[in-house]
Structures are given as structure tokens and as C-alpha cells.
Amino acid sequence: MAYEVNGQVVEHDEEGYIVNLSDWSRELAEEIAKTENIEMTDEHWEVVNFLRDYYEEYQIAPAVRVLIKAIKKSMGPEKGNNKYMYELFPYGPAKQACKIAGLPKPTGCV
Amino acid sequence: MADGNNDIEQQIRDALDVPCLKPGAMEGLKPFVAAPEHQEKLGFPGELVPDWKEKALAKMKDLAEKNRAFQVYLDACVKCGACTDKCHYFLGTGDPKNMPVARQDLLRSVYRRYFTFAGKYFPWLVGARDLTEEVLEEWYSYYHQCSECRRCSVFCPYGIDTAEITMAAREILDHIGVGQKYSNEIIGKVKSVGNNLGLNPKALRATLEDLEEDIEDDTGISVRIPLDEKGADILLVTPSADFFAEPHIDGLIGYAKVFHETGASWTLSSYASEAANFGLFIGSYENMREIALRIRKAAEDLGVKRIIFGECGHAWRVAYSFLNTLAGPFDFLDQNYPIPQHILEYTWDAIQKGQLKLDKSRNDHLTLTYHDSCNVARASRMGDMPGGQFEIPRNVIKAVCNNFYEMDRDTIRESTLCCGGGGGLLTDDLMDLRIKGASPRMKALQQVTEDHGVTHMAAICAICKTQFSKVMPKYGYDMDSIVSVHQLVSNAIILTGQETEEDEQNEEEAA
Numbered sequence: 001m002a003y004e005v006n007g008q009v010v011e012h013d014e015e016g017y018i019v020n021l022s023d024w025s026r027e028l029a030e031e032i033a034k035t036e037n038i039e040m041t042d043e044h045w046e047v048v049n050f051l052r053d054y055y056e057e058y059q060i061a062p063a064v065r066v067l068i069k070a071i072k073k074s075m076g077p078e079k080g081n082n083k084y085m086y087e088l089f090p091y092g093p094a095k096q097a098c099k100i101a102g103l104p105k106p107t108g109c110v
Numbered sequence: 111m112a113d114g115n116n117d118i119e120q121q122i123r124d125a126l127d128v129p130c131l132k133p134g135a136m137e138g139l140k141p142f143v144a145a146p147e148h149q150e151k152l153g154f155p156g157e158l159v160p161d162w163k164e165k166a167l168a169k170m171k172d173l174a175e176k177n178r179a180f181q182v183y184l185d186a187c188v189k190c191g192a193c194t195d196k197c198h199y200f201l202g203t204g205d206p207k208n209m210p211v212a213r214q215d216l217l218r219s220v221y222r223r224y225f226t227f228a229g230k231y232f233p234w235l236v237g238a239r240d241l242t243e244e245v246l247e248e249w250y251s252y253y254h255q256c257s258e259c260r261r262c263s264v265f266c267p268y269g270i271d272t273a274e275i276t277m278a279a280r281e282i283l284d285h286i287g288v289g290q291k292y293s294n295e296i297i298g299k300v301k302s303v304g305n306n307l308g309l310n311p312k313a314l315r316a317t318l319e320d321l322e323e324d325i326e327d328d329t330g331i332s333v334r335i336p337l338d339e340k341g342a343d344i345l346l347v348t349p350s351a352d353f354f355a356e357p358h359i360d361g362l363i364g365y366a367k368v369f370h371e372t373g374a375s376w377t378l379s380s381y382a383s384e385a386a387n388f389g390l391f392i393g394s395y396e397n398m399r400e401i402a403l404r405i406r407k408a409a410e411d412l413g414v415k416r417i418i419f420g421e422c423g424h425a426w427r428v429a430y431s432f433l434n435t436l437a438g439p440f441d442f443l444d445q446n447y448p449i450p451q452h453i454l455e456y457t458w459d460a461i462q463k464g465q466l467k468l469d470k471s472r473n474d475h476l477t478l479t480y481h482d483s484c485n486v487a488r489a490s491r492m493g494d495m496p497g498g499q500f501e502i503p504r505n506v507i508k509a510v511c512n513n514f515y516e517m518d519r520d521t522i523r524e525s526t527l528c529c530g531g532g533g534g535l536l537t538d539d540l541m542d543l544r545i546k547g548a549s550p551r552m553k554a555l556q557q558v559t560e561d562h563g564v565t566h567m568a569a570i571c572a573i574c575k576t577q578f579s580k581v582m583p584k585y586g587y588d589m590d591s592i593v594s595v596h597q598l599v600s601n602a603i604i605l606t607g608q609e610t611e612e613d614e615q616n617e618e619e620a621a
């Protein structure tokens with residue numbers, strides 16, 4: 001189970017989350033997004049970048065509400081809402097966006 | 111069914127309609143197996159042990175000897191068939207192996223073969239079979255198609271509880287090295303970080319501060335959500351989903367507002383930042399105990415007098431039925447209050463005492479029904495009256511909402527249907543099963559939507575809430591059609607000093 005980017009092999013788990021977080025790169029994100037049928041736009045990147053910054057600080061992905069608040073600040077209320085997040089990431093901003101951002105999957109009753 | 115019954119009766123039956131049999135429909139469905147590191151953290155072998163057959167039988171024998179109920183369940187079934195159509199996974203999939211009695215038989219047949227006289231000598235007469243690798247596969251598959259909801263046991267004349275058998279089967283599987291990734295990885299996280307999510311104290315604090323900000327922006331009132339505050343009276347233990355997911359977070363805000371208005375001194379704990387106890391799901395007493403002991407330790411360290419549980423179904427079962435056995439005695443807590451107490455008991459009490467200022471019309475945009483969570487309904491109580499676990503949540507909802515309708519009587523209260531994601535099945539790799547298993551509940555909901563215009567369903571379980579927010583869209587509802595009961599409370603509360611538009615006008619006039 002692996003992605004291939006620029007001839008490099010990046011291992012992932014059963015669900016497509018990369019195993020070594022340090023393997024992440026923008027090219028890899030594009031590649032993961034492709035397997036999820038997502039074409040990365042600026043808006044997608046805005047979310048992915050926020051997730052990665054937040055993770056760097058807190059070692060976990062933010063609550064969806066925290067993410068939405070941040071996006072609202074940076075991109076305005078038309079985009080900073082749940083519905084739009086699901087338009088960008090149909091399988092959920094938490095799980096699908098985390099996968100593309102190279103972060104572990106949030107576990108538990110979520 | 112078109113035999114002259116009126117429409118409603120006919121459709122009501124639909125929710126529990128018996129499907130055409132589809133033998134093998136769910137065969138081979140297999141959630142991800144736990145990796146060695148997840149297994150070992152829980153004290154289980156990392157992978158299938160070479161002498162798995164002997165180990166499995168030894169564990170089965172051990173369980174039958176130690177757990178009298180389990181043995182009786184294996185011995186007592188008379189194949190009356192009353193349970194066959196009572197499981198939502200059977201109703202949703204049509205797979206006959208999802209009939210409760212068939213699910214039991216997967217294990218019972220092996221038990222008979224090795225531990226009963228007839229089975230040892232005349233296995234063909236008593237449906238006894240050898241433990242083989244195929245049987246093991248079948249166990250793994252179908253014991254992960256049971257949410258341990260106990261609905262079937264309500265209809266069994268002998269009270270046989272398939273959930274107990276499922277738990278035993280999972281316990282046996284874990285002991286030979288075949289665990290389920292979802293549950294076991296999560297239990298490991300509780301042990302190392304304190305909650306299912308893996309939310310560390312720093313992140314938890316930041317999230318709570320963020321929520322305090324939201325409440326203040328919203329109401330103009332500063333409402334605290336304290337963390338790790340020594341000397342507080344009340345320790346609130348709530349599922350970590352309440353810190354992360356929607357609509358759970360709105361429930362948390364509701365608890366905070368209730369505590370604020372009642373002037374309670376309360377705190378959350380970062381050490382016991384999880385009410386859920388997946389040790390129950392895998393039938394592991396040791397793991398269940400270890401998780402429960404975290405709550406005891408947090409209560410002692412913080413010096414609290416009371417423990418209150420947030421909205422989590424199986425957590426309340428563990429708390430209500432086993433907490434004292436697992437982690438007691440709680441003689442250091444204030445004995446004048448229930449130990450433990452449910453947040454709904456607390457809120458209902460406050461409502462009755464008139465401590466909350468409520469404006470029901472703030473929920474007028476919603477028409478509600480209530481989904482009884484299986485573990486609260488069938489494995490616990492609330493308050494000091496029989497049936498309190500059914501009445502108290504409804505009383506609270508009716509105290510904060512004007513529009514409320516019940517779903518069909520056969521799908522609520524002690525006969526409630528599981529959401530389809532309980533018992534350790536709330537994982538993406540079982541999504542197909544989850545969608546199908548939710549269908550009886552969804553049909554009952556569609557019925558009240560048709561009859562009464564119900565728009566939203568309230569629940570008091572983190573698993574139910576997540577499950578419904580994921581599967582409701584498949585049944586024509588928005589994902590936010592599932593709400594927390596304390597979210598409704600939160601909507602209706604007018605905090606002391608909170609200015610409504612009317613107040614503002616009056617003030618201007620007075621000035």
C-alpha cells in the first residue's frame with residue numbers, strides 16, 4: 001500500500017493515510033487528492049495549510065468548528081461554513097482533508 | 111399487507127418489515143484487523159497465535175465457567191424464533207446470519223462440540239461443529255455485525271442477550287491475536303492520551319477556550335468551560351467527541367450554560383477526558399476497568415464531590431451498572447447525590463427548580479422526535495423512577511421545545527432500534543453495514559416526517575450522533591438533522607444578564 005510521487009514510494013495504511021508524516025509534500029497531496037477524486041484548488045489548499053499549521057502546534061487536527069472559524073476569517077462567511085467544507089471535501093473536512101494534508105485520521109466517535 | 115388496514119398502520123409496519131432472505135449477503139465483511147502494536151498495548155497477542163485453536167477453546171471454557179450468564183445463554187435457547195426479526199442488521203441486510211439466534215449459534219455450535227456430552231459424541235445431532243479457520247473468519251465477520259444493542263434480548267422469552275455472546279466472541283478473538291483495529295486502536299489512545307480522539311491537554315484547552323469565545327460572541331455573557339480545576343465540586347466526564355464533532359459540541363455548550371446558570375462549580379479533566387469505554391465493546395473486563403479507573407483517579411486528584419456524565423450511551427451503561435464494581439468504592443464523593451449522575455438528571459432537576467430561564471420559541475424552527483440510545487434505554491436507568499431513562503430526556507426536550515412527536519411505539523423506549531453504528535462499528539470500513547443497519551430507524555423517522563413534519567431527531571449518545579450525521583444524508587435528511595438534547599437546551603436558555611432584542615429596546619426607552 002503506497003503512493004508514488006516523482007519515483008518515490010510513500011507508504012500508506014489501509015485507508016490511504018500516510019504512515020510517516022514526514023513523507024508529506026505538496027506533490028504527494030496532489031496525488032492523494034487524485035485518488036480521492038478531488039482536484040486541488042486554492043480553497044482546498046487554504047484548508048490543507050490551516051490543518052497542517054494547526055497540527056504542527058497541537059499534534060492533532062482541529063475540531064471542524066475551529067477549522068470553519070479560521071476559514072471564515074481568511075476567506076469570508078460564504079466559504080467559512082460547513083456546507084462549503086463538504087463541497088470541497090465530500091467525505092468530510094476532518095477525515096478527507098486530513099488524509100490529503102498527510103495527518104493521521106481522527107479516531108473515536110467522530 | 112393491503113388488507114384494508116389504514117395507511118398509517120401499514121406504513122408503521124414498514125419500519126420493522128421483515129426483508130426477503132439474502133443468504134450470504136454480508137458474508138466476508140471484515141473490518142480492518144488491529145495491527146500488532148494496537149493489540150499489544152491492550153495486553154493481547156500481536157497476531158494470530160500458532161496454537162489459536164487450543165487458546166480459543168480454553169478462553170471459551172474460562173468464560174463459560176466464570177460468567178454464569180454467558181453459559182446460560184449458550185445452553186438455554188429453545189429455537190423459538192422470537193428474536194429472528196428483531197435485529198436492525200438483519201432487517202437492513204436480509205442476511206440470515208444476522209438473525210440474533212443465528213449469530214449466537216456461530217459460537218454455540220462450537221461450544222456444544224467441545225463442552226457438551228451430546229456435542230462430543232453426536233455432534234451432527236445437536237448442530238455442533240469443529241472450530242476451524244472458516245469458523246474463525248465467520249466469527250470475525252458476524253460478531254462485527256452486531257452492535258451489542260440488546261434489542262433482541264427484550265423479545266427472547268429467556269432473556270438471552272446476544273450482546274454478551276458477541277462480547278465473549280470478541281474477547282476470544284482478541285486473546286488469540288485477532289482484534290478489530292477501530293476499537294483496539296482507540297482503547298490504546300485512551301490509555302496513553304486520555305481519550306478516544308488522542309486530544310492532548312494543550313489542544314483540549316485551546317479548543318475549550320475557543321468555545322468560551324464562541325459563547326461570549328453569541329450571548330454577550332462569559333461562560334466558562336473549566337479544565338483541570340482542583341477543588342471544583344463536580345467532575346464532568348463526557349465523550350471526547352463533544353470536544354470535536356458536530357452536533358456534539360453544541361451539547362457541550364449546553365452543559366456549560368446549565369452549569370453556569372445553576373452556579374455550579376465544575377470542571378473537566380484532561381486525564382479522564384473520555385466518558386466512552388470501548389473496553390465494554392470488546393468484552394474485556396481488564397481494559398474496561400483500566401479506563402474506568404482513570405475517572406476515579408481524576409476525581410480523587412481534583413478533589414471533586416460529584417461525578418456527572420455527559421451525553422454518551424454506553425458510557426452511561428458502564429457508569430450506571432459497573433462503575434462501582436470497576437473503580438469503587440466512591441466513599442470520597444458526596445453521598446447526597448447519585449453516584450454517578452447523568453447530565454440530564456442534573457438539567458431536569460434545574461428545570462424543575464426553576465433555575466433556568468427558558469424560551470421554548472427559540473426552538474420553533476425545529477420539529478423534533480427523540481431517538482432512545484440502546485445502552486441508555488435497555489441497560490441503565492435515570493433518576494429515581496422506573497423508566498426515568500425514557501422520561502427524563504423527553505421531559506427536558508418538552509421543556510425546551512414546542513414541537514415534539516414520538517416515533518412508532520415499537521421503535522422507541524425499551525424497543526428502540528440501534529442507530530446502526532454502536533458497539534464498536536462506527537468505522538468507515540463498515541459504512542455499508544452502518545447504512546443498512548440504520549434503515550429501520552430511518553424508516554420510522556420518515557414516517558413521523560410524513561405524518562407530523564418532523565425535521566430533526568435528538569439523541570444523547572456520541573455514537574448515535576456521529577452515525578446519524580453520516581447516514582442521514584443517504585435517507586434524504588441533512589447531516590445536521592441530528593441534534594444533541596443539550597443543544598436544544600442551549601438554544602432555549604436565556605443566560606442571566608443576556609440581553610435579548612426586547613431588553614435592548616426597553617433599556618433605550620428607559621434611558
Ligand code: SF4
Binds near residue numbers: 210262
Ligand atoms: S444485540 Fe442488537 S445488533 Fe446484536 S444481534 Fe441483538 S439486535 Fe442485533
Ligand code: SF4
Binds near residue numbers: 190
Ligand atoms: S428468542 Fe431466545 S430462545 Fe428464542 S430463538 Fe431467540 S435466543 Fe433462542
